Amino acid sequence: MDADLCFAPAAALGERVRRRDVSPVEIVTALLDRIDRYNGMLCSYITVCADAAVAAARAAEREISAGRWRGPLHGLPISHKDIVFTRGVRTTCHSRTMLDLVPDADATVVRRLADAGMILLGKTNTTEFAVGTMDVFGTSRTPWDPAYYSGGSSGGAGSSLAAGLAVAATGSDTGGSIRIPGALCGIVGLKPTYGRVSRHGVFPLSYSMDHVGPMCRTVADCALLLGALAGRDPLDPTSSSCPVPDYAAALAGGVRGLRLGVPRQHFYEHLDPGVDHAVRAALRHLESLGAVPEPLDLPRASDVGVIGWALLAAEAFAAHAALLRKRSADYGARARQRIAGGAFLTAAEYQQAAQIRGLWMREVDAALQRVDAIVTPTTAFGGISVEAQNSTPPDTTRNTIPFNLTGHPALTLPCGFTDAGLPVGLQLVGRAFDEEMLFRIGAAYERSTEWHTRRPALEVRA
Amino acid sequence: MSALTKEWLRAEAASCGLALTETDVDAIYVRLVEMKTALAAQRPEDAATLEPPYRFAPPG
Numbered sequence: 001m002d003a004d005l006c007f008a009p010a011a012a013l014g015e016r017v018r019r020r021d022v023s024p025v026e027i028v029t030a031l032l033d034r035i036d037r038y039n040g041m042l043c044s045y046i047t048v049c050a051d052a053a054v055a056a057a058r059a060a061e062r063e064i065s066a067g068r069w070r071g072p073l074h075g076l077p078i079s080h081k082d083i084v085f086t087r088g089v090r091t092t093c094h095s096r097t098m099l100d101l102v103p104d105a106d107a108t109v110v111r112r113l114a115d116a117g118m119i120l121l122g123k124t125n126t127t128e129f130a131v132g133t134m135d136v137f138g139t140s141r142t143p144w145d146p147a148y149y150s151g152g153s154s155g156g157a158g159s160s161l162a163a164g165l166a167v168a169a170t171g172s173d174t175g176g177s178i179r180i181p182g183a184l185c186g187i188v189g190l191k192p193t194y195g196r197v198s199r200h201g202v203f204p205l206s207y208s209m210d211h212v213g214p215m216c217r218t219v220a221d222c223a224l225l226l227g228a229l230a231g232r233d234p235l236d237p238t239s240s241s242c243p244v245p246d247y248a249a250a251l252a253g254g255v256r257g258l259r260l261g262v263p264r265q266h267f268y269e270h271l272d273p274g275v276d277h278a279v280r281a282a283l284r285h286l287e288s289l290g291a292v293p294e295p296l297d298l299p300r301a302s303d304v305g306v307i308g309w310a311l312l313a314a315e316a317f318a319a320h321a322a323l324l325r326k327r328s329a330d331y332g333a334r335a336r337q338r339i340a341g342g343a344f345l346t347a348a349e350y351q352q353a354a355q356i357r358g359l360w361m362r363e364v365d366a367a368l369q370r371v372d373a374i375v376t377p378t379t380a381f382g383g384i385s386v387e388a389q390n391s392t393p394p395d396t397t398r399n400t401i402p403f404n405l406t407g408h409p410a411l412t413l414p415c416g417f418t419d420a421g422l423p424v425g426l427q428l429v430g431r432a433f434d435e436e437m438l439f440r441i442g443a444a445y446e447r448s449t450e451w452h453t454r455r456p457a458l459e460v461r462a
Numbered sequence: 463m464s465a466l467t468k469e470w471l472r473a474e475a476a477s478c479g480l481a482l483t484e485t486d487v488d489a490i491y492v493r494l495v496e497m498k499t500a501l502a503a504q505r506p507e508d509a510a511t512l513e514p515p516y517r518f519a520p521p522g
Contacts, residue, residue, distance in 0.1 A: 303500065303504055306497055306500040307501070307504070309493070310497040310500075313493075313497070324480065325478070325479045328480060328481040328482070329481065333485065333486065333489075336482075337486050337489040337490050340475070340482060340486065341490045341494060341497075343474070343478050344471060344474060344490065344494055345494070345497065345498075349497075349498065349501050352504075352505060353501060356501075356504050
């Protein structure tokens, strides 16, 4: 088994595939071998498309050999979160209500990555409907210590990338579901600007806060994937026609002279010591590269999390009402309670929550006129045991959901480890449709640190 | 709206056709109290003219 192949960045693998230095079949079979060894321990995948992936890899190999190379993602495997509809491949949403659902159409993100030549490797674990628990297929775990939760809801994606069971993945993020597992698994994840990536064919949770984005092991890989994912989709009326830039071109910019906002309120409060230490060290490192940290006032920050949960609950109930009435007992308790709670909020309360959200958006927009990006810890804690996750988990979304409310782009990347050996995530938040700035800062940090190159010691545990 | 009580929640759930357990009612009640209290505390007078949804203007 070639572990180096399984941990290589997508951009490097894509270049090797183009040069025919490595075959898509070698990549896929190496990953399938590793999935076979470790998925039982980590619960990263719900469905693995082994035979179809090998067949698609052979087809890609033939296409490339015949001179029909489609681009830097051609022949690379992709894993989709199991709330993303895949034609002919079971899509469960990790719900007892959808165990046999086989969609007859692809989500737009699936189609776009397939058009770029990517190969569907499998469907990754998610909390039930991206809001509950993982009762049916098991709880996904961080490979840094499998007694600890991967984070959610895109936990299978985070887990699989950190363990070398995937090259790239899609996730969805309504309250932090790309960034939280990104942080707890030590990988890179981007929640793009609201409207940047189509949500068509992704099972909805919250119409106004759902985002779909890339999860990878490097910033450059996220930039590469976003380039293929982004853009107007007639099937998603919330998608934007804002032009898609060349994200790769932003990677070399460096941070000299960039102003980084460090919030005075909320985001640096109640941190685990290991998180506090790692994030402050990351800020000093960025300063040493020429960035200029500036204290920033965001006085509403502490109050908006619960507003986000109110909007999420109301919109989730709207999406689930019919199914929940018919199949209530088939929902897990946490999903049922979080979704059904939305039935008891009034229209006036929903309107009021939307107005508070508008004020918060103005506050963040104004802050981002003064700085180039906002820098925070992605999560306040360094890890959640699987036992805690399945009983009384902490609020994992306190630093992430504020930016689901605003729709600003937010990137998490690894910035260190706690004393217990669990990864810590750094969150960068940028102006609307300015993902390039996040890639620029993230790439500069990544180039000059080695956190993203570390691998968990799974071989010892297997 | 009636005052938020667990009795009101049970009755409202029944009228909506939602089958909830007593554990569900307890958990939902706690979350609703938190949400409704926060909404009442943050009633924004300066938001009267702010119509949701607030939209981004694409750059350029």
